[in-house]
Amino acid sequence: MSIFEYNGSALVAMVGKNCFAIASDRRLGVQLQTIATDFQRISKVHDRLFIGLSGLATDAQTLHQRLMFRHKLYQLREERDMKPETFASLVSALLYEKRFGPYFCQPVIAGLSDDDKPFICTTDSIGAKELAKDFVVAGTAGDSLYGACEAMFKPDMEPEELFETLSQALLASVDRDCLSGWGGHIYIVTPTEVKECTLKGRMD
């Protein structure tokens, strides 16, 4: 198993009508052994921007701390929150700084940009941005997630339908992966509110 599969993870973000949803699994493992079933993989940058980090957990934590630091500095200097597009460029730059000794993470960035337009993107472990209009996936269950999202996605879904679709896609995909699952965590973000839900999944 490769270093990306050491801890196991599943991350997915999907775009709806003036809203987005980002979901992750809750397992933290050491190869096949499960250590925790309540691991937080998605964190809030600010009220309209979330980032999820898949891959090696230690690198995910370090990268997260560095990104929070840079964002706080930005807030102090600019006296406003970062736009999702800017944040994605920041993530990309930070990752490429370590081109020849990379962080073994794959981030998923999801936010609401100007005019409440949802913005999602993912990068690979050295910072190549992949912008998408519908959904982005990351983690050991990535291949299964691509299939499930492709089959279940519809454009312009309302928040409730988006929640249902994304949860089903996530749970179906992690049920085909030994290294992720054990429940799910999902955030649905609209211009007015942020809803956080825990999903009941198979615990095997």
Added chain:
Amino acid sequence: MKLDTTGLESALPLFGANCQMVDGFTAAPAFDLPTTLDFDGFQKEAIQMVKPAKGTTTLAFIFKEGVMVAADSRASMGGYISSQSVKKIIEINPYMLGTMAGGAADCQFWHRNLGIKVCRLHELANKRRISVTGASKLLANILYSYRGMGLSVGTMIAGWDETGPGLYYVDSEGGRLKGPRFSVGSGSPYAYGVLDSGYRYDMSIEEAAELARRAIYHATFRDGASGGVASVYHVGPNGWKKLSGDDVGELHYKYYPVTPSTVEQEMVEVSGA
């Protein structure tokens, strides 16, 4: 490649070409050897190609009422789950069971071979059933002769014969152990924890089944390569009987039900999908 067989030739009498006493015993049973120049490399490549999945949890224990055998049902290839419904408890004959751990094809073939070629033939030739000791010994000897060729078999032979309940652990390295409690597979440490702490010799069949089911469930919770359905079989004086096959996902919520918390958002039915 020509193998040196001078050490293997038996001391046959040079005269009397029609020596019927040793007929059928001179030729050692073997598969055809591959016609290749690189014999060692070929074997190594063959082993790598059929990379066996060791992810599993199986267990068996002897108690007052017989033998309890249980297993999960997940097959994994590295990180991918290839199946959640694999039968890991193989029915060798109506009073003997074998468990599967390691290479699925290897276990299935050799258990089948044991049941049909060895056990049945023994019954027909000797007019009585083969003992668990005998069956496991014959399997262990067969596996020993293939040692180093990449077979991956970690099995438990459980059965009931004239001496009562019998349980043996047999593996592809040629090892064979007799014991009262075994667990095999990547999830076995977790299963042992539950099994060893809850085991008593004088349990009823229901208690023993629940212990086996719980042990498998706890192994599927912690081990990534175990999951699916927890099957429990019991071997008694009249043969084996499948007691239950519970989906492990549902067992979790049965043992640890979700405590209702304050509902902040209720899901509404979405029309038209």
